[in-house]
Amino acid sequence: MMTNLFSVFDPTSSIFNFSLNWMSTFLGLMIIPSTFWLMPNRYNIIWNNIFITLHNEFKTLLGPTGHLGSSYLFISLFSIILFNNFLGLFPYIFTSSSHLTFTLTLALPLWISFMMYGWINHTQHMFAHLVPQGTPSILMPFMVCIETISNLIRPGTLAVRLTANMIAGHLLMTLLGNTGPSLSYSLISFLIFTQIALLVLESAVAIIQSYVFAVLSTLYSSEVN
Template sequence: MMMNLFSSFDPSTNLGFNLNWFSVVTMLIITPPMFWLIPSRFHFMWMKIIFSLHKEFKTLLGENKTQGSSLIFISLFSMILFSNFIGLFPYIFTSTSHMSMTLSLSLPLWLSFMLYGWLNNTTHMLSHLIPQGTPPVLMPFMVCIETISNLIRPGTLAIRLSANMIAGHLLLTLLGNTGPTMSLLMLNLLIITQILLLTLESAVAVIQSYVFAILSTLYSKEVN
């Protein structure tokens, strides 16, 4: 039994099993057989998703500036999607609900983009601090605003992903804990509500993975 509401997000309290972070690397164990077994329907479906993402990322990055960069964001999308989905199963730790996980993904990406941009395209990066058509009086303020918005990007990426994962799981936990005290009619209504919320969480898992990858792609495009 959980000691408090947030204990489901603590990797050391789920059934006393302290290896819940192992769910992050489970994908690395189950993915390789896809490449040497006879292609299945799942394989064809996943390859279709990958090619669709590659086409979209290539459009955002530009035809001449891709050079395999889209593979990084496809891998990022796949990892976050798998971590989000595996966290929907009972008694499995949701790694993407922790800032230590999401910030470890967003901060190195953002830092590498900034270093590359300022070292190789300094003039281009400086021009981004002042949007086109800004009056001269407002230019100092726009530089401050653009600098702050640029610095908080890794934090917003990390918080958006972890907060969305926490919110849905907390709601499912809150409703699930009220089950034993309900009547039979209300219990049936609760089960239907939980199924609908689980469907919503599945959609959120896909959307948040896509949003994280798309925003990372857009940040990468700005430094070129």
């Protein structure tokens, strides 16, 4: 029992011999965003500009019928793929975006959710998408089959495109790197230059593929509205 009612305010009280009285002082500071304490540096300014540009572009692709805040989902998708692609360029780091387990985990739930939303809420609109405007009557059954197949393979194409592009560049760099010990000194300098050029190319591919994945996901989302 407490000997004194006011002992709860005593700074010397402890739990398991750990003085936690002043912890409450810092709990509030942890909630405040770190940017509150700092002036925006160039890194923050660059990312803010990228996010604003992507937000405006995705908002245009989604159209006036798109739900408010939908673009932030695709910006997050772009960011996570971009970070994983770039991390894979460093030595001895596992490239998760070069495996179908990772890419299908991103593409399949997105596509299923779009399809469920579209068929439940806009059934007539989804049926109309199966037959492009101006299709002759005799070709309508074939167009329905073609459109259905193209719709079903969308998550697969999204996943395989990202996986294949990540594997191709990494594989080429690995194969060229393994030939280094058997080359002469004059060819090694050329090999190093080639590897640097490939690394720059792979950096561009990392950005482009994450952008393509996010843009195509946005377009698939805009079709069901």
